[in-house]
Amino acid sequence: MVDGAALRSLSSGVTLEIAELETPALLVDMERMERNLDRAAAYAGERKLRLRPHVKTHKSPRLAGEQLRRGAVGLTCATPFEAEVMAAGVTTGGEGDRRNDPRPPLDLLLAYPPVGSRRAARLTGLPANVNIIAALDSERALRDLAAAAAVSQREVGVYVEMDLGMHRVGVQDASSLVALARAASDDRWLHFAGMAFYPGHIRVSVEEQDRALGEVSERLDDAIASLERAGLKPPVVSGGSTPTIWRSHEIRGVTEIRPGTYIFNDRTTAEIGACSWDDCALTILATVVSTAVPGQAVVDAGTKSLGREPLRGTPGEGFGALFDRPEVTVRGMSEEHGLLDLSGTSWRPDVGETVRIVPNHVCIVVHLADDVYGVSGDRIVDHWGVEARGR
Amino acid sequence: MVDGAALRSLSSGVTLEIAELETPALLVDMERMERNLDRAAAYAGERKLRLRPHVKTHKSPRLAGEQLRRGAVGLTCATPFEAEVMAAGVTTGGEGDRRNDPRPPLDLLLAYPPVGSRRAARLTGLPANVNIIAALDSERALRDLAAAAAVSQREVGVYVEMDLGMHRVGVQDASSLVALARAASDDRWLHFAGMAFYPGHIRVSVEEQDRALGEVSERLDDAIASLERAGLKPPVVSGGSTPTIWRSHEIRGVTEIRPGTYIFNDRTTAEIGACSWDDCALTILATVVSTAVPGQAVVDAGTKSLGREPLRGTPGEGFGALFDRPEVTVRGMSEEHGLLDLSGTSWRPDVGETVRIVPNHVCIVVHLADDVYGVSGDRIVDHWGVEARGR
Numbered sequence: 001m002v003d004g005a006a007l008r009s010l011s012s013g014v015t016l017e018i019a020e021l022e023t024p025a026l027l028v029d030m031e032r033m034e035r036n037l038d039r040a041a042a043y044a045g046e047r048k049l050r051l052r053p054h055v056k057t058h059k060s061p062r063l064a065g066e067q068l069r070r071g072a073v074g075l076t077c078a079t080p081f082e083a084e085v086m087a088a089g090v091t092t093g094g095e096g097d098r099r100n101d102p103r104p105p106l107d108l109l110l111a112y113p114p115v116g117s118r119r120a121a122r123l124t125g126l127p128a129n130v131n132i133i134a135a136l137d138s139e140r141a142l143r144d145l146a147a148a149a150a151v152s153q154r155e156v157g158v159y160v161e162m163d164l165g166m167h168r169v170g171v172q173d174a175s176s177l178v179a180l181a182r183a184a185s186d187d188r189w190l191h192f193a194g195m196a197f198y199p200g201h202i203r204v205s206v207e208e209q210d211r212a213l214g215e216v217s218e219r220l221d222d223a224i225a226s227l228e229r230a231g232l233k234p235p236v237v238s239g240g241s242t243p244t245i246w247r248s249h250e251i252r253g254v255t256e257i258r259p260g261t262y263i264f265n266d267r268t269t270a271e272i273g274a275c276s277w278d279d280c281a282l283t284i285l286a287t288v289v290s291t292a293v294p295g296q297a298v299v300d301a302g303t304k305s306l307g308r309e310p311l312r313g314t315p316g317e318g319f320g321a322l323f324d325r326p327e328v329t330v331r332g333m334s335e336e337h338g339l340l341d342l343s344g345t346s347w348r349p350d351v352g353e354t355v356r357i358v359p360n361h362v363c364i365v366v367h368l369a370d371d372v373y374g375v376s377g378d379r380i381v382d383h384w385g386v387e388a389r390g391r
Numbered sequence: 392m393v394d395g396a397a398l399r400s401l402s403s404g405v406t407l408e409i410a411e412l413e414t415p416a417l418l419v420d421m422e423r424m425e426r427n428l429d430r431a432a433a434y435a436g437e438r439k440l441r442l443r444p445h446v447k448t449h450k451s452p453r454l455a456g457e458q459l460r461r462g463a464v465g466l467t468c469a470t471p472f473e474a475e476v477m478a479a480g481v482t483t484g485g486e487g488d489r490r491n492d493p494r495p496p497l498d499l500l501l502a503y504p505p506v507g508s509r510r511a512a513r514l515t516g517l518p519a520n521v522n523i524i525a526a527l528d529s530e531r532a533l534r535d536l537a538a539a540a541a542v543s544q545r546e547v548g549v550y551v552e553m554d555l556g557m558h559r560v561g562v563q564d565a566s567s568l569v570a571l572a573r574a575a576s577d578d579r580w581l582h583f584a585g586m587a588f589y590p591g592h593i594r595v596s597v598e599e600q601d602r603a604l605g606e607v608s609e610r611l612d613d614a615i616a617s618l619e620r621a622g623l624k625p626p627v628v629s630g631g632s633t634p635t636i637w638r639s640h641e642i643r644g645v646t647e648i649r650p651g652t653y654i655f656n657d658r659t660t661a662e663i664g665a666c667s668w669d670d671c672a673l674t675i676l677a678t679v680v681s682t683a684v685p686g687q688a689v690v691d692a693g694t695k696s697l698g699r700e701p702l703r704g705t706p707g708e709g710f711g712a713l714f715d716r717p718e719v720t721v722r723g724m725s726e727e728h729g730l731l732d733l734s735g736t737s738w739r740p741d742v743g744e745t746v747r748i749v750p751n752h753v754c755i756v757v758h759l760a761d762d763v764y765g766v767s768g769d770r771i772v773d774h775w776g777v778e779a780r781g782r
Contacts (some may be wrong), residue, residue, distance in 0.1 A: 022509040022782070056726060077530040078727045087417050112727060113680040115743055116691065118413040137683045140742040168728055169681040169689055176683075200725070289504040290527045292567075300507065308699045334591070335447060335754055336469045336503060339560055349757055351531040352506055364728055365693050368759075370781050390761050391413070 016380040020375070023287040023354065024301040025240040026365065026372045030381060033263060033374075040245065040262050041070035046210040047146075047249040047332050050236065052076050052109060054260030057363045059388035060372070061089030061262065073130070074107025076258045080122035083108050085388035087130045092300040106363050109159065111258065113141040113169065113195065120148035124156060130381045133157035135196045135238075141267055142183055142190070146180035148170045149189035157193030158184035161294040162223055172301045174226035181232045194236030195223065198258075199251070203243045203272060203313035213244070224253050243274050243313065264361035267321055271314040282372075283356035284313075284365060288340065297349045301357060302333040307364035330357060407771040409764070414678040414745065415692040417756065417763045421772060423672035424654060424765075425457075431636065431653050432461035436778040438640040441627065443467050443500060445651030448754045451763070451777035454654065462489055465498025465522070467649045471513035474499050476779035478521045496520040500550065500629075502587065502649065504532040504560065511539035515547060524548035526587045526629075528562050533574055533581070540580035548584030549575035550629055555607045557590040565617035572623045585627030586614065589649075590642070594634045594663060594704035604635070608643040610715045615644050634665050634704065657753035658712055664755030673763075674747035675756060676716050677729065679740045688740050692748060693724040698755035711748040721748060 018027060040246065044051035054076040055066045064075050077083040077091070090106060094159055106129065114120040114134045123145070133147055136158060136188055149156045160180045163170030171177050177195065184192040197220070202212045219235065227234050240248040242256030242265075248257045264282040267273040284306060286299035304319055318329030331341035340359070342348065349355070359365045366372070366386055374382025409418060414547055435442035443757075445467040455477055466481070468474040481497060497520065505511040505525045517523060525536055527549060540547045551571045554561030562568050568586065575583040588611070593603045609629065618625050630758045631639040631648025633656075639648045655673040656666040675697060677690035697711055709720025709732065722732035729748070733739065740746070750756045757763070757777055765773025 015573075021514075023507055026475075069744065112691075112741075115413055115680040116678040122413075137681055138742045141680070144743070163684060167684050167687075168725060169683055171683055172685070271629075287507040290507040292560055292562055293554060293558050294563070296558075300503075303698070303700070303755060307694070309694070318740070334559060335758075339559065351504070351529045352535070364694060367726075391394050391415075 005303065015289045018285055018375055018378050018380060019354065021373065021380070023285050024305040025285045026369045027283050027285050027356065027375045028264065028372055029281045029283075030376055032279060034280060035278070036263055036265060036275075036279055037066055037070055038196060038389045040259065041072070042269060043246060044257065045071060045126060045270050049240075049248055049254065050256035052256055052258050053236065053263070054078070054105075054111070054258050054386065055082055055086055057260035057366060058263055059085070059366060059386045060384050061086050061091075061387060062384050065091045067263070072110060073256070075227040075326065076109045076111045076260070076296060078110075078112050079388075079391065080110070080119055081391050082388040083110055083123065083126055087126050089387060095200045105124075105131055107131040107133070109133045109135065109258075111135045111198075112304060113137060114145045114148070115141045120144040121151070124154060130279050131157070133159055133193050134181070135159040135161045137161040139180070139183070142180060142187075146187045146190050151301070154189065158190050159194045159196035159236070160170050160184070160192070161196045164199065164219045164239075165212070166198050166201040168198070168200070177223055178226055178230045178232060181234075182230065185232060192232055192234070194238055194256070195227065196238040198241065199239055200241055202241075209247060213247060213250055217250070220251065220253045242269055242270055245274060261362055264362045267316075267358045267360045268311055268314065271311055271316055277326060277358075280323065280358045280364050281366070283358055284320070286355055286357055287336055288351055288353045288355065291349065291351055295342055296331075297342060299338045299340060299355060299357070300336060301330075301338045304335045305365070305368050306330065306333065306338060306359055307368060309359070309361035309364055311360050320359045323356045323358050326358075339351035401765055404746060409676055409766055409769050409771060410745065411777050412676060412718070414676050415696040416676045416692060417760045418674050418676050418747065418766045419655065419763055420672045420674075421765045421767055422439045423670060427654055427656060427666075427670055428457055428461055430666070431650065432463070434637060435726065436462060440631070440639055440645065441647035443498075443629065443647055443649050444654070445469070445502070445649050446477055446759060446779065448651035449654055450476070450757060450777045451775050452477050452482075452778060453775050454460075458654070465500060467500045467502045467651070469503050470779075470782065471501070471510055472782050473779040474501055474514065474517055478517050480778060486668035492562075495511065496522055497731070498522040498524070499648075500524045500526065502526045502589075505536045505539070506530060508665055511535040512688070515539040515543035515545060519545070522548070524550055524584050526550040526552045527571070528552040528560050528607070532573070533571060533578075537581050539580045541738045545580065547581055550585045550587035550627070551575070551583070552587045555590065555610050555630075557592040559589070559591070561588060562566075565614050568614055569617055569621045572618060573621065576623060577665060583623055583625070585629055586618065586625045587629040587634065589634055590630055590635055594659070600638060604638060604641055608641070608707070611642065611644045632708070633660055634663055636665060652753055655753045658707075658749045658751045658753065659702050659705065660703055662707055668717060668749075670715065671749045673753050674749055674757070675711070677746055677748055679744045679746065680728075680744055681743050682740065686733055687722075688733060690729045690731060690746060690748070691727060692721075692729045693727045695726045696756070696759050697721065697724065697748065697750055698752060698759060700750070700755055701722060703753050709751075711750045714747045714749050719747075
C-alpha cells in the first residue's frame with residue numbers, strides 16, 4: 001500500500017497515528033527492532049563470530065545499512081535481485097553512498113546455487129565495488145559461475161555448501177566438498193572462500209537442540225579436517241540461523257553466522273524460545289471486517305498478506321497470533337480473510353476494530369508487502385519500501 | 392521479474408523461447424486460457440447465468456477485458472486497489488479506453504465488507520462511469536458505505552452476504568438478511584441490489600457435491616422467500632465458485648456466478664474434477680538448482696513464488712506437480728527452494744534443467760509475481776503485468 005497522504009505528512013514532520021492507516025499494513029516497532037539488531041551485534045562481537053545477516057527477511061537496503069553500521073561483515077542474499085538492490089542502495093548509516101565510503105567495499109554472498117540461464121551473469125554483473133561470493137554444491141553451478149566470472153573478468157569467491165542435516169542442498173560427503181573446493185581454487189577467476197551450511201533443520205525448542213548441535217559439530221569437525229588434509233583450509237566456515245543464533249558459538253568450527261529473521265523475529269522464533277514475545281518487532285495491522293459467524297472474528301489479513309506458514313519445531317496452532325492477546329490465533333484464512341479464533345478468550349471485537357498480528361514467519365509477510373511503517377507506540381515515525389521484493 | 396531484453400524482443404516481433412527466460416517465471420498457455428474463458432462464457436450463456444468473474448485470480452485489466460468481451464456482466468474484486476486498477480485499465484477487447492466505449496459503464500462488485508478507515512471511501516472514489524456494488528454482512532459496514540456514498544454523492548448497490556455453509560462471512564439467518572436489505576433499500580444513496588453467498592466450502596469431488604449443493608439450494612429457497620415476503624425480492628442472487636462452476640445451474644435461485652480460478656485452473660481444480668489436467672493454463676517455469684541430496688531435485692520456486700497452499704477437498708500431497716510429469720510433486724519448500732519428490736519416477740533431472748509446475752492454488756501464485764508470459768508451446772508470444780498485485 002502506498003499511502004500518499006501518510007508519506008506527505010511524515011515528510012512534513014506531522015506525526016500520524018496507526019489508526020489512520022489503511023489495512024492490512026505492516027508495522028515495525030522501531031525500539032524493538034533496534035534492540036534486536038544491537039543484541040545480535042553484541043553477541044557476534046563477544047563470540048568473535050562474523051555476522052553476515054540475510055537480507056531476505058527485510059529486503060531493504062536501509063535496514064541492511066543498519067546491520068552493517070553495527071559491524072556486520074557483509075550481507076547474505078537469496079536472489080540476484082536482492083543483491084542488485086543492496087549493491088545499489090546500501091549505505092552504512094546515512095553517510096552517503098558507497099562511492100564516498102572509506103570503508104571496504106560491500107561484501108555480498110549469494111547463498112543460493114548460481115544456476116540458470118541468467119543467474120550467474122546477473123551476479124557477476126554487480127557493481128565493481130562489490131566483493132561477490134556464491135555458495136554452490138555442484139560442478140554445473142561452479143562451471144556456470146566460472147564462465148560468468150570470466151566474461152566479466154572479475155574474481156568471485158566460492159563457498160562450498162555442505163548438507164549437515166537439513167537435506168535441502170549441499171554436498172553429502174567430504175570428498176565432494178574437497179573436489180569442489182579444489183575446482184574453485186584451481187579456476188582462473190574463482191577462489192575457495194570457505195564452506196557453508198545451513199542448520200535450518202534445528203528449529204526445535206532450545207532444550208531439544210543439544211543433540212542436533214552436537215551432530216552438526218561432529219560432521220563439521222570431519223569436513224574441516226578433510227579440507228585441511230587437502231591443503232584447503234576454509235578461510236570461513238559459514239552457518240547459523242535465527243533459531244540457533246544464541247548457540248552459534250557452540251557449533252565447533254563456525255566462524256560466520258547468517259541469521260535473517262532476528263531483525264524482526266516472529267511467532268515461531270518466540271515459541272521455540274529464541275526470543276521473547278516482546279522481541280517481536282513486526283506486526284500486521286488488520287481490521288475486523290465481520291463478526292457475523294459466531295465464535296470468530298474475520299480480519300482483512302489473509303493468505304495474500306500473512307502467508308500460510310505453520311509454526312515449525314513447536315506444536316502450536318494457527319498462522320499468527322495477536323500481539324496483545326497471544327491466546328487469539330488466526331486459525332484459518334482465505335486470500336483476503338483471516339479467521340480469529342475466539343474460543344480461548346472472552347474478548348469480542350466489534351466490526352471496525354483494529355488488531356496487530358504477530359506472523360508465524362515474518363520473511364514471507366514482508367515479501368507479500370510493498371511498504372513498511374516504523375512505529376513507536378501508536379505513532380508512525382518512519383516508512384520504507386520493500387525494495388528487493390520482486391525478481 | 393521485469394525482463395527488459397525479453398520485452399524489447401517481443402515488441403520488435405522477435406519470438407523468444409521459454410528457455411531464454413530467467414526463472415522462476417509464470418507462463419500462461421494462451422490456447423488453454425482462451426479455451427477456459429470460452430467454455431465458461433458458453434456455459435453461462437446456455438444456462439442464462441450472469442457471469443461476473445473474480446479478478447483476484449489474474450489481477451490484470453487486460454484479462455478482465457477478455458472476460459467482458461465474452462459477455463461477462465461485470466467484474467468481482469476483493470480489494471479497493473483491484474477495483475481502481477480495473478476501473479482505470481479495463482477495455483473490452485483492445486478497442487480503446489472506456490471513455491470511447493459505447494457499451495454500458497463498467498460494473499464492479501467489491502465482494503468484501505467495505506469496513507475500515509479508508510476502504511469505503513476508496514470504493515466510492517472510483518471513476519463516475521463505474522457502477523459500484525459492495526457485499527456486506529453488518530450494520531457497521533452498511534453505515535460506513537452509506538456515509539462514503541453520501542460524501543461522494545453517488546448511488547451504490549448493496550449485496551447482502553449470507554453464510555450458506557462456508558462459515559467465513561455472511562449473516563446467519565433470514566431476519567438479519569431482510570434487515571440489512573431493508574436498511575440498504577431505505578438509505579438515500581444505497582439500494583438493495585441483491586443477495587450474495589460464496590459456496591467455497593464445496594470443494595469436494597464432483598461425486599460428493601450433490602448433498603452440499605442440495606443444502607445450499609434449500610437454504611437459498613428460504614432466504615429468497617423471506618426477502619419476497621418482506622417486499623424485497625432480490626434483483627440478483629449471486630454465488631458460484633470455480634469448484635462448483637459447471638453445476639451452478641443446479642443451485643436453485645442463483646442468477647449470477649463469480650468464479651475466478653477458471654481462467655487458469657490449477658492442480659486443485661483438476662484433482663477435484665472441475666477441469667482436466669490439460670486445462671491448467673498457468674505453470675511456473677523453474678530451474679533445477681541442486682540434485683545433491685539423493686531422492687530429490689531442488690528447483691528455484693519455493694514459498695516466495697509458489698505459496699504454501701495445500702490441496703483442498705482431495706487427499707493429494709505436495710504443493711504443486713510437474714505439468715509433464717504429474718507424478719512428480721513439490722513435497723517441501725523453503726522460501727526460494729522447492730523440493731521435487733523423485734520417489735515415484737525414474738526420471739533424474741540434471742542441474743540446470745527446467746521444469747513447469749502446476750500450482751495447487753493459482754491465485755496465490757499470481758499474487759506473488761509481477762510479470763506473466765503468454766506462451767504457445769515453447770514460444771513466448773505475449774507478456775503482461777500483474778497490475779493489481781499491490782494494495
